[in-house]
Each structure stands twice: as structure tokens, then as C-alpha cells.
Amino acid sequence: MFAPSPEPRGVEGQRPEPRNVDGSTSALGSDEGSAFATDGAAPAPQRVERPAGAVAQAATGVMVALLAGVALIAWATDGFAVLTTDAARARNVAQTPVIVPPVTVRNEHGAETPVLHDDRKDDTAAPRAIIVDFIYTRCITLCSALGGVYQQLQREIVAQGLESQVRLLSISFDVAHDSPERLARQARLMGARPNVWSFVTPTSEAGSDSLLKTFGVQVVPEGNGEWQHNAALHVVSADGLLVRIVDISDLAGALAIAARSATGSATGSATGSATGSVSRSATGSVSRRATSDVLRNVSDSEHLPTRAP
Amino acid sequence: MIALLLVALLAFTPLRSWLESSMTLHMLVQLPLLLAAGWLLGARTQRRQQTRQMQQTRQIQQMRQLQHRLRERLQPWNPGGATGLLLTAAITTTWMIPRALDLSVTSMPVDAFKFASLLVAGVVLHFSWALAGAIGQAFFVGNITWMMAVVGLLLRDAPVRVCTSYLTQDQQYAGTGLLLVATAVGVRWFAVWLGTPAVLAAGATTGSSAASAKTASTATAASTATAATLTASTATAASRATAATRATH
Numbered sequence: 001m002f003a004p005s006p007e008p009r010g011v012e013g014q015r016p017e018p019r020n021v022d023g024s025t026s027a028l029g030s031d032e033g034s035a036f037a038t039d040g041a042a043p044a045p046q047r048v049e050r051p052a053g054a055v056a057q058a059a060t061g062v063m064v065a066l067l068a069g070v071a072l073i074a075w076a077t078d079g080f081a082v083l084t085t086d087a088a089r090a091r092n093v094a095q096t097p098v099i100v101p102p103v104t105v106r107n108e109h110g111a112e113t114p115v116l117h118d119d120r121k122d123d124t125a126a127p128r129a130i131i132v133d134f135i136y137t138r139c140i141t142l143c144s145a146l147g148g149v150y151q152q153l154q155r156e157i158v159a160q161g162l163e164s165q166v167r168l169l170s171i172s173f174d175v176a177h178d179s180p181e182r183l184a185r186q187a188r189l190m191g192a193r194p195n196v197w198s199f200v201t202p203t204s205e206a207g208s209d210s211l212l213k214t215f216g217v218q219v220v221p222e223g224n225g226e227w228q229h230n231a232a233l234h235v236v237s238a239d240g241l242l243v244r245i246v247d248i249s250d251l252a253g254a255l256a257i258a259a260r261s262a263t264g265s266a267t268g269s270a271t272g273s274a275t276g277s278v279s280r281s282a283t284g285s286v287s288r289r290a291t292s293d294v295l296r297n298v299s300d301s302e303h304l305p306t307r308a309p
Numbered sequence: 310m311i312a313l314l315l316v317a318l319l320a321f322t323p324l325r326s327w328l329e330s331s332m333t334l335h336m337l338v339q340l341p342l343l344l345a346a347g348w349l350l351g352a353r354t355q356r357r358q359q360t361r362q363m364q365q366t367r368q369i370q371q372m373r374q375l376q377h378r379l380r381e382r383l384q385p386w387n388p389g390g391a392t393g394l395l396l397t398a399a400i401t402t403t404w405m406i407p408r409a410l411d412l413s414v415t416s417m418p419v420d421a422f423k424f425a426s427l428l429v430a431g432v433v434l435h436f437s438w439a440l441a442g443a444i445g446q447a448f449f450v451g452n453i454t455w456m457m458a459v460v461g462l463l464l465r466d467a468p469v470r471v472c473t474s475y476l477t478q479d480q481q482y483a484g485t486g487l488l489l490v491a492t493a494v495g496v497r498w499f500a501v502w503l504g505t506p507a508v509l510a511a512g513a514t515t516g517s518s519a520a521s522a523k524t525a526s527t528a529t530a531a532s533t534a535t536a537a538t539l540t541a542s543t544a545t546a547a548s549r550a551t552a553a554t555r556a557t558h
Contacts, residue, residue, distance in 0.1 A: 069400075
């Protein structure tokens with residue numbers, strides 16, 4: 001491109017000759033001020049008349065492209081905040097908690113209950129917050145890792161004496177295969193304590209899909225009856241709201257948020273100003289004040305979830 | 310005409326869901342084909358075709374005229390091709406963002422938007438390419454290939470799935486593919502930039518001692534080699550992905 005030595009500028013505009021040689025001639029056009037040198041290809045000479053207007057037009061064009069580009073990438077990244085679907089989901093949930101639908105499930109004892117039903121003896125106790133994960137018992141890769149994480153969580157819960165505030169729930173999405181017997185076997189293998197960690201399978205595919213959608217878990221078939229799915233720690237408040245999605249490496253964070261969203265009444269001062277971001281409850285058990293308490297408690301901790309790499 | 314056929318094929322046949330079932334096919338086949346279709350739509354009428362214009366239907370002639378007028382109209386807004394290249398860079402970058410890719414798989418409107426935006430990118434790329442000149446082109450190619458290479462590296466090394474719609478293995482193939490395409494495009498462009506006819510001549514005569522000629526011939530050889538590897542690897546990745554999908558059922 002350095003080869004064709006620059007001709008005096010301005011001449012080019014008058015001559016009809018400089019057809020689209022190749023990039024070399026119009027490289028001159030990238031110099032500022034020579035707005036009419038840009039017509040490498042077109043024979044039209046009428047733009048020569050108003051150079052000032054032409055410059056403004058050119059500048060407008062570039063600005064519009066720049067703005068459009070920034071807007072496009074802002075749209076794709078949720079305002080330059082996230083790069084992945086998981087991160088976007090975690091961010092949305094942190095901002096606006098989601099009501100967990102009362103899907104019917106079967107637990108490891110074969111009993112049919114709503115998914116968030118707390119299966120402990122003492123019915124009078126305050127409801128507990130739940131850390132939820134999604135598994136299938138035939139899984140040998142990610143779910144085993146998740147199992148390890150949950151064993152660690154269980155140890156922490158017992159060690160910190162949080163059994164009355166936080167419990168663990170593993171939901172299987174393998175509706176066809178994960179019978180109560182399979183779940184019970186899984187519980188035994190994992191050394192799950194019945195009062196801390198329970199296992200359930202939705203009774204229908206539709207129920208399973210509804211839960212997966214609510215929690216933002218996408219299951220991709222891998223072949224050989226195996227699946228890949230995104231793993232995270234989903235914190236559900238005692239009121240049945242999905243309040244936070246935490247990375248599986250952040251056990252302490254998940255536990256802290258769960259413990260805080262367990263006892264909405266711990267902050268005694270009821271301000272009465274409901275946030276209103278959650279307007280309606282599926283079960284009808286969520287009072288506005290409780291909701292706002294939960295939200296306030298949760299927002300005490302840091303605002304944004306850890307971003308996926 | 311070929312371009313329209315290509316778009317119709319990509320958009321309205323089972324080809325669409327098949328290409329979108331694998332990350333590798335999605336990123337390395339569907340997206341480039343859409344861009345190419347756009348480029349063809351924006352392409353100037355060739356001289357060879359002009360001689361045959363008698364035989365062409367009126368619709369095609371009208372389309373050509375429309376395209377020509379559009380090019381004319383847009384040119385004042387496109388100094389040195391800057392507007393068009395910026396837009397193209399932004400659009401191609403957007404569809405390398407995992408979340409955007411996921412959305413296009415799960416949401417029909419987003420997929421339609423993906424098709425439209427990439428076609429537009431192809432058209433304006435053709436409108437802008439000659440205007441840009443060597444510096445503009447170098448900037449654009451450098452930008453795009455750099456972006457692709459970085460995304461490719463990230464995809465290869467990511468410990469988790471970045472796209473919730475795709476498998477880990479598929480993600481690694483896509484990463485490798487992106488890296489290879491970036492290298493191939495970069496090297497190829499560089500070879501062309503070095504001065505097309507001279508380079509080709511020098512490449513043909515082995516044992517040329519001129520320094521520039523040597524660089525050029527290596528570049529061309531490398532580009533050919535990369536292109537070959539790329540085709541091979543894309544093919545294997547695609548077949549493996551298909552095999553995986555089939556095994557599922």
C-alpha cells in the first residue's frame with residue numbers, strides 16, 4: 001500500500017479515472033478531511049459540492065455504527081455484566097427472587113409431597129432455608145463432584161449447628177429412572193443425614209421441566225444415557241423463593257446466604273415498606289413483609305454473584 | 310441467486326436445527342456461511358455475469374439495481390469503510406459471546422435476529438472492504454482474528470461449559486476450530502497483503518533467495534497447511550458431534 005506514491009489530493013475527486021483499483025488507491029481516503037476521496041468505486045462526482053456536509057455525514061455514519069455496536073454488545077452481555085447464560089441467570093435471581101413452583105415430587109421414602117416440603121418430625125419449628133442442587137443418580141462425573149460438595153456442606157451445617165435453619169435438597173431430573181429405591185441408595189452412598197439432606201424426583205416430566213426452567217438448569221443429552229448439566233448451589237429461602245445462585249466452589253457463601261434467608265424474622269424491625277418486586281406467591285404463604293425481610297437480609301451480603309470465568 | 314438459496318437453505322430447512330445442535334457446527338459453519346451469504350448479496354455484478362444479463366429475469370436485475378443504489382446511498386455515511394467495518398466487527402463479536410449463542414438456540418426471535426444481523430454484516434462488509442484500503446483492512450482483520458483467537462483459547466481452556474446448550478467436548482472442538490480459523494484468516498490475509506502476484510510467483514519458484522519472497526512463500530505455505538488442517542479438524546469434530554447426537558436417541 002505504500003507503493004503507489006500519493007498523488008496530490010483533490011485531483012482524485014475530479015478525475016473519473018480512479019476506479020476501484022484495489023485497496024491501495026482508496027487508502028488515501030482514510031485521511032481525514034478528504035471526504036470525497038472515499039468514492040473509490042462509484043463514478044458519481046456530485047458529492048464534491050458540499051465538503052462540510054460530507055464530513056458531517058461521514059462522522060454521523062461512524063458514530064451511528066459505534067453506538068449500534070456498543071448497544072448490541074450491551075444487549076448480549078446484559079449491560080457488560082455477564083458473558084454466560086449461567087452468570088446472567090444468577091444475576092437476575094439476585095436482583096429479583098423467583099417463586100419455586102409447587103411441583104409434586106417423590107422422596108427417597110416413596111412419599112409424594114410438594115417439592116419444598118420439609119419432611120421432618122417437628123411441624124411446629126420455623127421453616128428452613130434450602131440449598132438445592134440438581135442431579136441424576138447414574139451420573140458419574142459432575143454429580144459426584146456435587147455430591148462431594150454436599151457432603152462438605154452437610155458437615156459444615158452439623159458443625160455450625162445450623163440444622164434447624166438450613167437443609168439440603170438434591171432434585172433428580174431423571175424422572176424415568178430415579179425411583180425412591182435409587183434415591184435411598186444414593187442417600188446411603190453419600191452418607192446423607194435424614195434431618196439435613198433429602199433426595200426427591202418429580203413425579204412427571206412436566207414437573208421436572210418446570211423446576212429445571214425455574215432454577216435455570218439446562219440438561220443436554222450426551223449419549224449413552226448420560227447428560228451434561230450446569231451445576232450450582234441454588235439457595236431457596238424459608239419462604240420458598242429462589243433468592244441466589246452461587247458457584248459450587250463457594251460453600252461458605254451459599255451457607256451464609258442460606259442461614260440469613262432462613263430466619264426472616266430475625267431482623268425484628270419491620271419497616272412495612274414492602275419492596276413489591278415479588279408480588280404474588282404460588283402457595284400463598286409468603287407475606288409481603290417476610291419477603292421484604294428476606295430481600296433485605298440477602299442484600300446485606302455482596303451484591304453480585306461470582307462471575308463464571 | 311446463490312446467496313438467496315443459501316439463506317433459504319440455512320433458515321428454512323432442518324439444516325438449521327442440525328447446525329445449531331453442535332457448538333462447533335454453529336460457530337464454524339452456520340455463522341460463517343451466513344456472513345458469506347451476506348457478502349454475496351452485497352457483491353458487485355461481475356463482468357462475466359453482465360454479458361449474460363439478457364438471460365436474467367427481471368427480478369434479478371431489479372435486485373442488482375437495488376443493491377447498487379443502496380451501495381451508492383450508503384457510501385457518504387461510510388468514510389473509508391469505517392462505518393461498515395465497525396458494524397461488522399461488532400456483529401461478529403456479539404455472536405461469539407456464549408450467552409448470545411445460547412439465546413439464539415433457545416429463542417426463535419433471537420435466532421432470526423442472528424440471521425438478519427449476520428447477513429447485514431456480510432453486505433456492509435462487501436460495501437466497505439474496497440473503501441477501507443490496506444490500513445483499514447489490516448485493522449479490521451487484526452481485530453477480528455485476535456478476537457476469534459482469544460475466544461478460541463478461552464473455549465479450549467474453560468473448566469466448565471460456557472454455553473449451557475452444548476457439551477464440554479463440543480466446546481473444546483469449537484475453541485480449536487476458532488483458533489485455526491483465526492490463524493488461517495490472518496495468515497491468508499497477510500499473504501495477500503504482501504503483494505499478490507509477486508508473492509505467488511515467488512512461492513512457485515523454490516530456492517528464491519530474496520528475503521521478502523521467502524517470507525511470503527512461507528506465509529502462503531503456512532496458510533495452505535492451516536486451511537487443510539482446519540478442514541480436517543472441522544470434519545472430524547462435526548462427525549463426532551453427529552455421532553454423539555445419534556447415540557442419544
